[in-house]
Amino acid sequence: MGDRWHVEVDRGVCIGSAQCIHHAPDAFRLDSGMQSRPVEAEADANEKVLAAAEGCPVEAVMITLLGSGEPVFPPED
Template sequence: MGDRWHVEVDRGVCIGSGMCVNHAPDGFALDSARQSHPRAAETDASEPVLAAAEGCPVEAIAITLLGSGEAVFPPEE
């Protein structure tokens, strides 16, 4: 994949399911309130991080291409 991504979690939407941590434990963590956050706001593109975003039951995770801001997930329609 070679791209760099900006990863955000909308903490107002996150329900703390932990699915993101299950998919990408190196990419996400839950805090003491069971709210998800990315371990780093900028990361190399990776299948586990994308799978975490796709698997989030409330689509609280947004991924954009670093620099251009183009949506990776959720995809623009």
């Protein structure tokens, strides 16, 4: 995976389960409202961040390819 990603958390959907932090502790943090946010909005493509998005019980983590905006997760139907 040589791509760069834009990582975002939909704070209107996030329930603060911290599953993203479990999968990618260096990439996500809980804020004072107990909602997740990415440490950096841009990241190198990696399996831990993808696992964090896939592990979110409410699919609040969205990943797109930086530049093109093509969805990585959740995938387009």
